[in-house]
Amino acid sequence: MRIGILQTGDAPADLRPESGDYPDMFQRLLDGRGFTFRTWRVVDLEFPATVHEADGWLITGSRHGAYEDHAFIPPLEAFIRDIHAARVPLVGVCFGHQIIAQALGGRVEKFAGGWSVGPTDYRFGDETLTLNAWHQDQVVAPPPGARTVAQSDFCAHAALAYDDRAFTVQAHPEFPDAFIRGLIRTRGKGVVPDPLLAGAEARMGPPNSAGRLADHIADFFTAPRQA
Structure with missing residues (x-):
């Protein structure tokens, strides 16, 4: 199965030699699950x-806000609506979660x-997953037809399901602790x-549920769908 990665931002330049860029992180997250990848910037x-x-x-994800005036946002929203109409499966993470909601009427x-940073507990029904977060923006009103499937104490709409068409999450399962530490150093000081930041550093380490969410994303992509 070929997954198209729509890249909406860049990892900090001085972190990329060790971590790679955002598409590299997602390929590592989903490695071994039968996918091939191509990235469009x-x-x-x-x-x-x-x-x-x-x-x-x-x-x-992206450092940009979904509501900001950037040239790529209107055509991306139009492409999201085309994906949704064609029933091609779509996953969004952080900015991806937000821009999908906005494009569809949220x-x-x-x-x-304020901010949510570092290991955060998210309630997915009866299951609690600990995932890394890095955001201030969030979906405050889901679009029609979206169902909230996860919350945290900070974020009321931390994951959304759009029947079998889209699954989106506010957290960053692709960000390991080392990358969060790098963000604290390069983007956090003086902003968060x-x-x-100190609390995020103190919480790092196991447990982390990134693998569990990667399984869920893979299951979503490969699930049988209506013709």
Whole structure:
């Protein structure tokens, strides 16, 4: 199965030699599950010709806000709507979670409650998954037809399911602890309050449920669908 990665931002340059860029992280996350990958840098207005150039799509995180005025956002929203209409499976992570919701009629805001950083517990029904977070923006009103399937104490709509068409999460299962430490060093200081950064550092280490969420994403991509 070919997964098309729609890249909407870049990892910090001084972290890329060790971590790779965002598409590299997702390929590692989903390694061994039978997928091949191709990346389109939609942040640079590189878009696929059609929604059928991949069997499934994944939208990455970004430092940009979904509600901001960037040239790539309107065509990305249009492409999301085309994917949804064609019933090609779509996964969104962090910014991807937000832009999919916005494109389909939801609302995204810079959350007045501040930041969520580092290991965070998310309630997926009866299961609690610990996943790394790095965000202030969040979906505050899901679009029509979306169902909230996970919450945290900070984020009311931490994962959304759009029947068998899309599955999106606010957390970053692709970010290992080492990358969060790098973000604290390169993007956190002076932006995220110091007590939150210190708390994130203190919580790092097992357990981390990234593998469990990777299984869920893989199951979503490969599930049988209506013709």
